[in-house]
Amino acid sequence: MNFKQNLIALTMLSIANFSTANPKIATITIDGIEHKINLDTDNKINIGSEEHVINVKLSKYNDFKIDSFSFSYNTNMSYTEDKSDPEVLMWNMDGDNTIIMVQQFDITMTLGILSEAMKAQFESMKADVKTKPSILKCKNHKLNGVKSSIKFGDIYLSQEIYSVKKNGKYTAIIIQDTLNDDRSHTQEYKSCLSLLKDTFTMKQ
Secondary structure, three states, rough: OHHHHHHHHHHHHHHHOOOOOOOOOOEEEEOOOOEEOOOOOOEEEEEEHHHHHHOOOOOOOEEOOOOEEEEEEEEEEEEEEEEOOEEEEEEEOOOOOOOEEEEEEOOOOOOHHHHHHHHHHHHHHOOOEEEEEEEEEOOOOOOEEEEEEEOOOOOOEEEEEEEEEEOOOEEEEEEEEEEEOOOOOOOHHHHHHHHHHOOOOOOO
């Protein structure tokens, strides 16, 4: 094969529609027996003398649940929790630009006290903070809150605090977004907020 033929062959390879995705493998255990399967496709497995076809797909969302409410969040967000202080339980769901924080208080707390404490904390770091009332309109509930615009030099943040009172406990849902250069909300924030509105459910 001469140089010209080699070049044509390499060009054809470069535009070929190759799939670069490796198969996603999972192990499931049924009655104590492990089976390796490919995700997102049909798999034939034998259970006893019978053959079954199963198809396992990963969910796009994770569920956050506590005693007072639940909601879903994107699986690309990392989840952490801190229960070391029984008076304040904390859960974080971190994305690239957006973070959802849930804080449950076993002490006297109000939206006003919490929002003022947050504002004072940012102002102590030389940030310019402006706040206004806000309402989170979920499918079956309305949550009262406060929305803050925060300026750190050339960095702009948005932070919303919404309050939930249930069974004598005060819980805050805090949504923080690092804004785009034009000070608009990121796509990640929009996705998180839309999912929260659609899936937020109060426990009975």
